[in-house]
Amino acid sequence: MDRIPTPLGPGAAKVLLLGGGELGKEVAIEAQRLGLEVVVVDRYDWAPAMHVAHRRYVVNMLDAGAVEAIVERENPVAVIPEIEAVNTEALERLEEKGYHIVPNARAVKTAMNRIELRRWAAEELGLPTTRYAFAETPEEAYEACEKVGYPCLIKPEMSSSGHGHVKVTEPSRWAVEKAYMESISHARGASRRVIVEEYVELETEYTVLAYRWLDGDKVRTDTMEPVEHWRYGEYHYIESWQPSTRPRDLLQRAREIALRVAEALGGVGVFGVELLQTRDGRLLFSEVAPRPHDTGLVTLASQDISEFQAHIRAAVGLPVPRPRILTPAASIAVYTDLEDEWYPVLSGAYQALIEQGIELRWFGKPRTYPGRRMAVVLARAETVEEAREKVRQAAKKLKIIPRNA
Ligand SMILES: Nc1ncnc2c1ncn2[C@@H]1O[C@H](COP(=O)(O)OP(=O)(O)OP(=O)(O)O)[C@@H](O)[C@H]1O
Ligand SMILES: [Mg+2]
Known part of the structure; x- marks a missing residue:
């Protein structure tokens, strides 16, 4: 364009x-x-x-x-x-x-289905992943858990934001079948299929934002600087930061995996490639979202071209010359525990924004439910450690309250 x-x-x-x-x-x-x-x-x-x-x-x-x-x-x-x-x-x-x-119908379809995605990534692309097996009945789930080993994680074929992830620690038929039933009850659609994954101890997690854009008549693929993030035992993202200070050769490996995933999915746009780094030293492909990623909200503060701008530019055929990191930055997502409040209020905004280098995004969602993400805080600083400390302090000031409170 x-x-x-x-x-x-x-x-x-x-x-x-x-x-x-x-x-x-x-x-x-x-x-x-x-x-x-x-x-x-x-x-x-x-x-x-x-x-x-x-x-x-x-x-x-x-x-x-x-x-x-x-x-x-x-x-x-x-x-x-x-x-x-x-x-x-x-x-x-x-x-x-x-x-x-954007990026294309097949990529959207592959990425949303854990079974298809895992087959494709592990068996076709040969990427390193957790050990896994698939199942469609309680009996098969037990066999899958036995094969993968304990502890393991049962995930429905389709779901998002950790819905239906059930950890199995006990190697018993009864525990597995109960976990399987629990898992499929949270599936999107009527599927009874699940993936059983080895439960790995995490050292850290990365999202590598790969992007593809039309450079003349060729599509070019590249990756942004990896985003590192941590979930604090929750199933959803809490804190992310960029640039990661982990060893460069490791980050380079992460970028290479993301590059291959984006190239194989094709089309144009941003791809959030999720990678797990385990305590025993493995770097594993976990999944990919063929779109901007929640942990990539930090790029609003850190990069000259955020993941969002990169996505829209690529989508309409505008160039995306390699986004640069302008400053270390960190983000923290703010969740609510309020049950069904219409038009809630974000309180503490003045105190949160009083420090230099802080930004706030209050999303404006009209209604709450427990665990709903309502806002994000961003901080820029000289180092990622400083940015993370700053963003934590700012986030502590914020509270989501009922509008009549
Ligand atoms: N096999 C595993 N072992 C240990 N932890 C895991 C494993 N798989 C996933 N996790 C943890 O759970 C998180 C969510 O997993 P996953 O990305 O598969 O779910 P999701 O439903 O797609 O969530 P999201 O939409 O937030 O990405 C991961 O980021 C990681 O922290
Ligand atoms: Mg995920």
Whole structure:
């Protein structure tokens, strides 16, 4: 793309986001800055990205007909799936009709299915992963656990944000079958298939943000500086920072894995490649999100081109010359434990922002549930250690409270 038309005018270049969460909101803001026309679809009204969109639609994105009707009506230059729970058959059909799905329908489909993804990564690409086995019945789950060894982790074929991850420590048929039933009860869709993975002791975790963009008539693949992150025993991301101070040769290996994953998935855009570093010294491919990654929110503070700007640029055919780190930075996600509060309030913003180098993103989600991510705090400093300390202090000041409190 060399010419950007005027948004809302004739021939406007539209981008359509399927999913309008906090990551989509940052993508939408970058799209707005470039003067693109932004359309956001989500299953509930006033999802974060809708606050910064030209138009919005509220539909169930697992409904193929609804997704296809909206895309055909809007005729965007890029369709950007922002979450996993999107009907992939609709994406495939749209792609056949010539719509540009970012990065492509097959990549979205492979990445959302743990079984397909693991087969592909371990058996086709030959990447190092945890030991694993698949199962579809309680009996098979027991055999899979016996094969993989204990402790192990049972994960549904499809789910996100750690839903349905059940750790099995006890090598008994009864414990495994109970864990299997628990796991599939959290699956997206009706699948009874699971992956059983060896449970590894983590030294640390990385997200390597790989990106592919159109450089003339060739697609170029590169990676950003690895993001390191830690979950503090929770299933979701809490703290991430960049650049990592781990040995360069290790980080280089991480980048090479991410490069191969992005090249094999194809298309253009950002790919969040998740890697586990184990205490026994292994660097393992875990999974990939063919889109910006939550741990990559830190790039809003650290890089000259954030993962969100890189994604939108690549999606519409603009260049993404290698993003540079401008400063060490850290991020902390803020979760709520409030049950079903409408229009909650973020308190402590003044105190959180009073230190130099802090930024805040209050996503604007209209309703709470326990464990919902509501905001993120970013800090810049001279070193990552300083940035991490600063961001922790700032995050401590914040509290999500009911609006009448
Ligand atoms: N085999 C394993 N052994 C030990 N810890 C693991 C293993 N697999 C996953 N984890 C931990 O659980 C986290 C979430 O796992 P995973 O990425 O598979 O789930 P997810 O549902 O995709 O979550 P998210 O959407 O947050 O990425 C990992 O980042 C890691 O901290
Ligand atoms: Mg993950």
